[in-house]
Amino acid sequence: MVIGTEKKVLLKVDHLKQYFPVKSDSIFKPKAFVKAVDDVSFHLYEGETLSIVGESGCGKSTTGRAILRLDEPTDGNVYYSGKDILSLNNKELRKLRGDLQVIFQDPFASLNPRQTVKQLLNEAMAIQNVVETPKRMERMLELLGYVGLPQEALDRYPHEFSGGQRQRIGIARALAVNPKLIICDEAVSALDVSIQAQILNLLKKLQNQFELTFLFISHDLSVVRHISDRVMVMYLGKIVEIADKKELFDSPLHPYTKALLSSIPVPDPVLKRERVILKGDVPSPIDPPSGCRFHTRCPFATEKCKLEEPALRELAVNHFVSCHFAEQLSQ
Amino acid sequence: MMSEKNSPILEVKGLKTHFFTKHGISKAVDGIDFTLQKGETLGIVGESGCGKSMTSLSILRLIPSPPGKIAGGQVLYKGKDLVTLPEDEMRKIRGNEISMIFQEPMTSLNPVIPVGEQIAEALRLHQSMRKKEAWNKAVEMLKLVGIPSPEKRAKQEPFQLSGGMRQRVMIAMALACTPEVLIADEPTTALDVTIQAQILELIKNLQKKIGMGVIMITHDLGVVSETCDTVAVMYAGNIIEHAPTEKIFTDPKHPYTQGLLNSLPKIHEDQEQLQTIEGSVPSPYNLPAGCRFASRCPYQKPLCHLQKPDLIEQNDGVKVRCWMYTAEWTNHVEKEGVVN
Numbered sequence: 001m002v003i004g005t006e007k008k009v010l011l012k013v014d015h016l017k018q019y020f021p022v023k024s025d026s027i028f029k030p031k032a033f034v035k036a037v038d039d040v041s042f043h044l045y046e047g048e049t050l051s052i053v054g055e056s057g058c059g060k061s062t063t064g065r066a067i068l069r070l071d072e073p074t075d076g077n078v079y080y081s082g083k084d085i086l087s088l089n090n091k092e093l094r095k096l097r098g099d100l101q102v103i104f105q106d107p108f109a110s111l112n113p114r115q116t117v118k119q120l121l122n123e124a125m126a127i128q129n130v131v132e133t134p135k136r137m138e139r140m141l142e143l144l145g146y147v148g149l150p151q152e153a154l155d156r157y158p159h160e161f162s163g164g165q166r167q168r169i170g171i172a173r174a175l176a177v178n179p180k181l182i183i184c185d186e187a188v189s190a191l192d193v194s195i196q197a198q199i200l201n202l203l204k205k206l207q208n209q210f211e212l213t214f215l216f217i218s219h220d221l222s223v224v225r226h227i228s229d230r231v232m233v234m235y236l237g238k239i240v241e242i243a244d245k246k247e248l249f250d251s252p253l254h255p256y257t258k259a260l261l262s263s264i265p266v267p268d269p270v271l272k273r274e275r276v277i278l279k280g281d282v283p284s285p286i287d288p289p290s291g292c293r294f295h296t297r298c299p300f301a302t303e304k305c306k307l308e309e310p311a312l313r314e315l316a317v318n319h320f321v322s323c324h325f326a327e328q329l330s331q
Numbered sequence: 332m333m334s335e336k337n338s339p340i341l342e343v344k345g346l347k348t349h350f351f352t353k354h355g356i357s358k359a360v361d362g363i364d365f366t367l368q369k370g371e372t373l374g375i376v377g378e379s380g381c382g383k384s385m386t387s388l389s390i391l392r393l394i395p396s397p398p399g400k401i402a403g404g405q406v407l408y409k410g411k412d413l414v415t416l417p418e419d420e421m422r423k424i425r426g427n428e429i430s431m432i433f434q435e436p437m438t439s440l441n442p443v444i445p446v447g448e449q450i451a452e453a454l455r456l457h458q459s460m461r462k463k464e465a466w467n468k469a470v471e472m473l474k475l476v477g478i479p480s481p482e483k484r485a486k487q488e489p490f491q492l493s494g495g496m497r498q499r500v501m502i503a504m505a506l507a508c509t510p511e512v513l514i515a516d517e518p519t520t521a522l523d524v525t526i527q528a529q530i531l532e533l534i535k536n537l538q539k540k541i542g543m544g545v546i547m548i549t550h551d552l553g554v555v556s557e558t559c560d561t562v563a564v565m566y567a568g569n570i571i572e573h574a575p576t577e578k579i580f581t582d583p584k585h586p587y588t589q590g591l592l593n594s595l596p597k598i599h600e601d602q603e604q605l606q607t608i609e610g611s612v613p614s615p616y617n618l619p620a621g622c623r624f625a626s627r628c629p630y631q632k633p634l635c636h637l638q639k640p641d642l643i644e645q646n647d648g649v650k651v652r653c654w655m656y657t658a659e660w661t662n663h664v665e666k667e668g669v670v671n
Contacts, residue, residue, distance in 0.1 A: 055523035056494075162611055192378035192550065197594035197605035204604070219523065226596035226605065249598070263528035265553030267595055269577045277532060278525045280479075281493045 010181060010213050011044040011067070016076035018059070018066045022286060034285050036062040038237040039076075041312075044181070049207065049214040051224040051245075053260070054234035055282055060217045063234070064183045067215070068100055069093060080181075098128040101174035105186035107166035111158040117144075117169055118154040121176050128177040143172045146209070147202060164195035171202065181213045188223060200227060221264050225249055230318075233257050236285055236293040239312055243319040253321040253330050256294050292324070300329060340544045341367040341390070341429075341512050346404035346414075348382075348389045351397065357615040359385040361568035362404070364642065367512065372538065372545040374559030374576070376552060378591075380612060381565040383548045387514045390546075391425055392416075408512070427457035430505035434517035436497035440489040446500045447473065447485025450507050457508045472503040476533060495526035502533065509541055516548045531558055552595060556580055564588050567613055567623040570642055574649040584651040586628045622654065630655060634663045 018037040037059040044050050052060040066073040069085060078085040080096065088096060104110040111120060121140050125131050131139045144153055147168040158166055167187065174182055184203070188196045200223065206212060218224050224231055225245060232242040233256065241254040252258045259276040278297045283289055289296050295305040304324055312322040315330075323329070348360035360382045367373050375383045388394050390406050392413065406413040408429065413421065433439040441449055450469035454460045460468065466485075473481035476499040489497055498518065505513060515534065519527035535558060538545055547559055555562055556576060563573045564585065572585040583589045593606035610627040613619055619626065625635035634654055642652040654660045 055525060164611075193552070194378065194591060194594045194608040195611075197596070197607045200596065201605055201607065221524070222596040222598040225598055226602065246601075259525060261598075263524040264598060265527070265531070265551065265557045266598060267552040267556045267580060267592065269556045269580050275528065277528050281495050281526065282523070 007045040007048075009043045010046040010081060011215075012077075012079040013043065013063070013067065014041050014077040014079070016040045016063065016066055016078065017074045018062050018071060019074045032286055035237050035288060036285060037066060037073075038288075040234075040237070040239055041076075042232060042239065042242060044213060044215060046180075047207075047211050047213055048229040049216055049227055051216040051218060051228040051231045052234060053218060053221060053224050053231060055219065055260075057236070057282055057285060058234040059237040059285075060219075060234050061185055064102070064185050064215060064217050068097070068102060068183065070102075094127070098130065098177045099180045100183070101177065101179035101181070102183045102185060103167070103170050103174050103187045105189050107163065107170045107190070108158065110170060111166060111173075113158055116155050116157055117149075117172075120158075120169065120173055121154075124173050124176040130177050139176070143176055146175060146206065147172045148198075162195075163191055164198060167191065167199055168202070171199075171206070175206065175210070178210075179212070181215065183215045183217065185217045186219070187216075189218065189220060196223070203227065221261065233260065236282065236288050238293055239320075239322065240294065241319075241321045242312075243316075243321075247316065247319050251330070253315060253319065253326040254294075254323045255298050255300055255329060259297075292322075300325060338369045339366045340369045340408070341546075342405075342407040343386075343390065344405045344407065346386065346389055346406060347402040348385050348394055348399060349402040350399045355616045358568050358618060359399075359615055360389060361618070363565075363568075363570055365563055365570065365573060367544045367546060369511075369544055370538070370542050371561065372547055372559045374555040374562040375546060375548045375565060376550060376555055376562060376591075377565035378550060378612065380615070382568040382615075383550075383565050384516055386565070387431065387516050387546060387548050390514065391429060391431060392421055393425075393431075423457070426453055426505075426510075427508045428510055429512040429514065430508070430510040431514040431516065432498075432501050432505050432518045434520050436494065436501045436521070437489065439501060440497060442489055445486050445488055446492065450485075450500070450504045453504055453507050468507065469503075472507050473500070475537070476500075476503045476506075477529070478503075495522055495529065498522060498526075498530055499533070502530070502537075506537055506541065510543055512544045512546070513538075514546045514548070517550070518547075519554065520549070520551070527554075534558070552580075552592065564591070567618060568615060569623060569652060570650075571624065571652045572650065573642065574651075578647070578649050582649075584645070584649055584656065585624075585653050586630055586655075587624045590627075622652075632660075632663060634659065 016037055017039055019033040019035050022032045022034055040063060052063060054060050065071050067078050073086060121143060122136060125136055140154060141151055144151060149168050188199050191199060207214060216227055228245045231245050231248045233240050235256050241257045252261055259278045262276045280297050283296055291307050292305040292310050295301040310322045310324045312320045314320050315326055343363055343365050346360055346363045350357040350359055363386055377383045389401055401414050447466060447469045450472055451465035454465040454468050470481045470485050473485055478484050478496060478499055519530050549555060559576050562576050562579045563570045566587050572588050583592055590608040594608060596605060608627055613623055621636040621638055622640055625631045640652050640654045642650050644650045645656060
C-alpha cells in the first residue's frame, strides 16, 4: 500500500460488458444472451489487493477473464497503465501478458501433465523472453525458492505433487515473467484449510517482496477478508458494493452484502448472530429481473426497486453502493 | 443438547475399512469408535483423505468392493450389527431407517426420472405405499423442504432444477421415510453461502420435527460450529479428538485440532500471517507406527514416534488421542530429564 502520496491507478475497467449468446429453440426468436458481466466499472491501484466476491454466476471470473482477453469482451474498455488492452493486436497483447498473469483454481487442470516443472517454467520465460537462456536455470532455482519448493522438483511432473504444491508451481510460473498484476481466480478454493493458510501466507509474502498487485477472485469471504485491501461484491453481473475491506465487513450498506456476510458459518459457537436468510435462488442471468437485480430476493424491496435500476453511488469516502435505500437501511 | 437423554441409536465400534489395491493396503478408516444419540448432531471433520466419507459409506455398507472391504469392527443399530447383516435386510434399513445425503446432488439423482417419481419410489419400496399415495407424500415432502410450487416441480427432471433445489430434493428423498439416522456427507459444499444457510437451517428444523440423529460430515469448521452438538476430528483414518462442539472451539486439545483452528482466516479480526501446519498427511498405504500426526506436531517427543496413543477420555469428557494427556508423557519427560 502506498502511504500518503496519491495512489497510482494500474488497471481501469470502464463499462465492461460480456454477453454470451445462448441457443434459442427457434431461429425466429430474437437471440438471447447471458449477460455475465453487465456494465461494470472499477479501478485497481498499484500494489493493492482488490477482491471480487459473489456467488456462482455473478460474473466474477468472467470479469477476470475479460480483463486478460481470454474471452473477448462485448463492450467497454480496459486500461492497463493508460493503454487500452482491448484495442491491442495479438503481438502487443502477448507482450502485455508478461505483466498480467493469472493463477487458476484447479492447479491440476492448468498445468500441462506432460511437462516437467522445468519445462513449464522454461516455456513461460521463453515466450515472454524475460531471461536469457543461459541464466534460466539460475532463475528457475530462484523461483522455486520463492514459492518454497525443493530443487528436485524441477525434474518432476505435476501429478507427483500434492494440491498445495501444484498451486505453488502455478504461482512460480506466474512469477517467472516478472508480472505486475496477478489475477488469482479462486486460487485457494480447492485446498484444505491448513494448506490454504500456507498459500495465502505465500501470496502475501510475494506481494510485499515484488510489489505485486492482486485481483483476487473468490467466493470465500473469510479468505477475502484476510487478503484484501478493498472488496467488490457482485450480483448477477453487476457491482453492488465496493469499499475498503474494513468498511465493507464492519458496515456493509447493500442488503445483499449484509445477507452474504451473515450467511457465512463462523467457526465460533459462542458467537450468536442475527442471521439474514435470503429466500430463493439467484435468478437466471439470461433474463435478469428488471430494475434492481436483487429485488426478487431483497427483504426491503419496494415498487421503485422493480422499476428503476439503482446507480453505483459513493455514500462514504471510497464506499460505493448501488441501492436506492442504502441510506435509510444503514440507520 | 439432547445427549443427556442418553439413548444411543447408532454405535460404531472399532470400525476398519481397508482398500486392497495393487499398491498395497490403504487403511482409509482404521479403528473408529463413536456413539450417536437420538436427536443428536455429530460432526465428523477432517481434511481430504482423512477417511470421513469412507466412515459414512462403511456405516451403510456402500464401500466400492472390491477393492474396499470392512476389515473389522461393528456398527450397532438397534442391537443389530450392520456389518454382518444379510444384504436383503440391509436394503430395508438403507434409505428407510438410515438415509444419506451426498455432496453432489446432480450425480446422485437419476437424470431421466422426474424428481417426484424418485421420491415416490423410495416410499413404495420401503413403506409399501400405493402409487397415488406415494406420489402425494412425495409432493408433500417437496413442500416441506421449501420448494415452491411442489406439484409442478415434482414432475420435472433434475436438470430443470437449480443446485440448491436439487439438494432440497435429495433431502426430501432422504427424509421421506422418516429415518432414525441421517448421514449428511458434505451436504452444502457444492452450494453458495446464501443457499448453504437455507439448507443448514432446513436440516436443523426438520431434525427438531422428526427427532432423528444426524451425522454431519464436512471439512468446513464453520458449518460444524453452527449445526453440531458434538464433533469428532479425524486424521489419517483415526478419530483424534471427540468433544462437545463448544469445547472443540474454545479449548482444542489435540495439536492437530489446534493447528486446524489456527489456520482458518478469521472473519471478525485482522491477522497479518496465518498459522500453518507444516508438512503433509502421511500416506494411507504407509502409516507410521507411532502417532500419525507426530511428524507435523510442534510438541513431538521420541515417545510419539514409537507407539500410537489411544483415544482417552479426559476429566472434562473430551476424548483425545495424544500422549500429552497421559501419565506416560510426564513420566517420559522425567526420564528424559534424568538422562540429560
